[in-house]
């Protein structure tokens with residue numbers, strides 16, 4: 072006995088069902104009965120009754136107008152009543168963990184037949200497990216939360232905690248000791264920055280820009296000062312509850328008064344015995360709407376001091392509407408005479424600038440990792456679209472101007488990835504203070520380069536997709552999202568121009584006195 076979808080028809084049989092009240096079509100060898108669906112079709116019913124569509128093989132026109140995922144949705148998949156005898160489906164549904172076969176859709180280290188100086192088989196095994204996790208657990212949540220603007224559910228956070236993804240997003244270090252990472256694929260002492268970068272890049276492949284931040288980016292940037300500069304009491308309190316996904320942290324540095332110019336901050340902490348009394352405001356605080364702790368930069372008598380402030384009396388957060396989804400929890404935070412134990416000070420009193428500046432490196436590096444993965448996805452989308460889209464009777468790829476745009480996009484993402492890998496290798500070889508000294512400049516330059524190329528790629532991709540890149544649903548939805556949000560990479564963790572300047576200033580500082588032409 073054959074089931075419904077394997078029932079076989081000939082094209083001649085399908086051709087008889089070509090009118091209102093009796094409408095079949097073929098897409099990629101599969102026969103769909105659209106008789107009842109026609110009136111519900113979001114693109115209207117009349118397009119389906121066209122001579123070139125009704126009762127015909129509509130594969131080409133279908134893929135000019137819809138993403139493959141439409142056919143995979145249960146409500147549409149069940150319209151299939153059989154297949155064409157002698158034909159096999161060509162466009163396979165991707166399986167969780169699959170590597171894309173589209174050229175440049177994966178970095179070379181994941182592309183069959185290519186080699187890498189940096190990645191081992193352990194990284195590949197790890198990457199596969201992380202991709203399966205993100206595609207099966209995070210992607211569905213990402214789609215839901217991007218639309219609703221609601222924070223990521225506790226259920227997903229719990230699953231991330233279970234495999235220690237939250238802990239791993241903070242990089243290698245003693246905080247990983249004794250933990251089973253991704254089911255034991257990598258030992259804590261072998262976990263390196265390439266492993267970490269895999270997590271950031273896989274996350275960016277399945278998520279919108281806002282979800283990348285909503286998935287506890289605040290913790291990734293707010294917790295390291297506690298790990299690196301906090302007392303052992305603070306460490307022992309925060310590490311278990313945050314890595315278990317039960318408490319959230321935000322980094323509260325920027326203010327309406329000062330963004331990249333950290334020196335201009337106005338939030339003040341005044342000493343009162345064993346307490347600081349903190350008053351001021353913070354703006355653009357990622358995850359601030361739901362954070363339990365705020366790693367906060369304050370002006371103190373002797374300079375700038377960083378401290379951990381727990382949500383409690385005097386702490387208020389309210390959501391700021393931004394160009395991306397409120398799933399990121401972007402907040403305006405007010406501290407009104409908040410009493411903070413002096414033991415919550417991170418680093419030396421008055422030594423906050425060093426705490427913040429050294430913390431920036433990892434954050435900026437992480438932003439480049441996610442930005443590069445997002446750009447690569449845009450390249451993949453453009454290559455697919457330009458191949459399947461027929462204009463003036465030919466695929467878009469037959470237009471030299473489109474090929475030139477693809478050339479620029481591919482070159483940019485490859486340049487970014489290669490520079491990123493080289494910096495990541497240096498991070499693996501350096502301790503924290505060496506990184507602070509030697510990599511602040513290069514990471515600043517790398518980040519400004521990556522965010523700039525990202526916006527150029529967003530522009531190019533928008534031209535390739537045309538009007539489809541302007542709608543939040545349908546063929547160009549990822550391009551629309553990327554175009555709308557790629558600017559975040561250029562601002563968050565240090566504005567592009569400031570970082571370019573930082574990189575050059577660091578280089579000038581290190582110019583040898585004897586250097587002459």
Ligand code: HEM
Nearest residue numbers: 103113114118119124129132133136137138141147545546
């Ligand atoms: C199994 C068959 C089909 C299903 C399940 C289906 C489903 C959909 C869905 C869900 C949309 C909304 C946009 C999106 O989410 O991508 C859509 C839009 C559309 N569909 Fe279909 N469709 C089918 C076949 C066709 C065919 C054969 C044509 C041929 C002309 C067609 C023409 C359109 C058009 C013109 C739009 C509007 C596109 C836009 O706004 O850019 N559809 N369809």
